[in-house]
Amino acid sequence: MNRYIAEVIGTFVLVFGGCGTAVLAGERVGWLGVAFAFGLSLLVMVYAIGPISGCHLNPAVTFGLFLSRKFDGRLVPGYMIAQIAGAILASAILYAIASGTPNGYSPSVAGFAANGFGDHSPGHYGLLAAFLAECILTFFLVFTIVGATDVKAPVGFAGLAIGLVLTLIHLVGIPVTNTSVNPARSIGPAIFVGGWALGQLWLFIVAPLIGAAIAAIIYRAIRVPDTLIAAREAERALADEQQQRRQM
Numbered sequence: 670m671n672r673y674i675a676e677v678i679g680t681f682v683l684v685f686g687g688c689g690t691a692v693l694a695g696e697r698v699g700w701l702g703v704a705f706a707f708g709l710s711l712l713v714m715v716y717a718i719g720p721i722s723g724c725h726l727n728p729a730v731t732f733g734l735f736l737s738r739k740f741d742g743r744l745v746p747g748y749m750i751a752q753i754a755g756a757i758l759a760s761a762i763l764y765a766i767a768s769g770t771p772n773g774y775s776p777s778v779a780g781f782a783a784n785g786f787g788d789h790s791p792g793h794y795g796l797l798a799a800f801l802a803e804c805i806l807t808f809f810l811v812f813t814i815v816g817a818t819d820v821k822a823p824v825g826f827a828g829l830a831i832g833l834v835l836t837l838i839h840l841v842g843i844p845v846t847n848t849s850v851n852p853a854r855s856i857g858p859a860i861f862v863g864g865w866a867l868g869q870l871w872l873f874i875v876a877p878l879i880g881a882a883i884a885a886i887i888y889r890a891i892r893v894p895d896t897l898i899a900a901r902e903a904e905r906a907l908a909d910e911q912q913q914r915r916q917m
Contacts, residue, residue, distance in 0.1 A: 672722035672744075673751040679714040680726045680755030684857050686710030687839075689763050691782040691847075704839035707848075712832025719828070723818075727851040728752055728874075733811035733881035737889060739818070749853075756857030764861050776861040783858040783866040784849040784873045792844040799846045800876050806838045807850040807880030815888045849873040850880070 690698060690706035698706075715724045723740070725731045728749040734740035764781070767774040776783075783789070786799035794802070813834040817827040835850075842848035849855040855873035859866035 673747050675718040675722035676725060676748055676751035677755040677758070679718045679722070679724055680752045680853055681759040682714055683707070683710045683726050683851075684756045684759035684854050685763055688760065688782040688854070688858060689766075692763060692767050692779070695782075700843045701840070703843060704836045707839050708832045708836030711835045712828050715828035715831055722748075726752060726755075726853070727810075727877075728853055729807050729851060729877035729881040730811055730814055732878055733815065733885045736882055736885035737815050739815065752853040753856055756853040757860060758857075760857035760861055776858070777864055777866075780847075781858045781862050781866075782847060783862045784847045784855045785866065785869050786846060786872065787869075789865055789869065790844075790846055794845045796872070800872055802842055802845040803849055803873060803876035804880040804883070806842050806848070807877040808884045809834055809838055810850050811881040811884035812888055815884065819892070846873070850877050852877055 687703065687707035687710055691703045695703060711724075711726065714726060718724050723734075725734065725748055731740065731745055731748045731752070735742050735745050760781075764774070764776060767779075767781075780789075786794060786796050790799060810831075814827075814831055816822060817830040838850055839848045842850070852874040855870060859870045859873075
């Protein structure tokens with residue numbers, strides 16, 4: 670149960686920190702500030718709750734880790750539910766805060782940091798561009814996470830790599846879709862925006878899952894298994910021994 674609670678809290682921090690910056694301070698900090706808000710939110714959560722749940726905070730990440738054989742499939746539904754719950758809770762509290770101004774706040778009018786394409790893309794990018802961007806950028810994220818958390822990766826530096834790659838992803842993706850790469854992050858704001866956001870939500874669920882699957886497949890294909898490495902080392906040792914015997 671603790672791991673699910675950690676995922677709720679972590680996703681809450683990620684969505685509130687990133688979307689909160691976009692909604693409440695976006696005009697002041699710009700896209701660069703929003704990108705860093707998402708990256709820093711994830712970075713601090715990696716170290717805060719990573720030891721408890723692994724700090725997925727994203728159904729696409731959970732899916733990618735499962736396909737990489739680095740996560741128990743029995744835990745996948747619970748993790749995804751916890752992540753979506755955390756995102757919805759963060760969006761609800763953010764909406765309550767944003768509504769505290771004298772003129773109130775309308776998510777459907779202001780956008781509420783929801784993800785979109787076409788007329789609802791910050792740069793008016795179309796469906797295909799948005800789909801490709803979300804697939805590729807999610808690939809970046811999941812590939813980095815799988816690699817940075819590998820047993821052979823430098824210990825203690827995974828959080829830096831993961832936080833920085835999410836910042837990079839947002840620098841590229843905000844003009845295209847407002848950057849999702851995370852179905853939970855998209856679901857939370859879309860519920861409060863309604864209308865077009867819910868109508869376009871499918872893309873921000875499907876594309877990240879495809880990108881995560883591609884990342885898992887490619888990483889498994891290029892990473893040399895420990896058993897194969899051990900076999901190669903044994904072959905080299907045997908060859909060296911045979912060479913030494915010939916020289917004697």
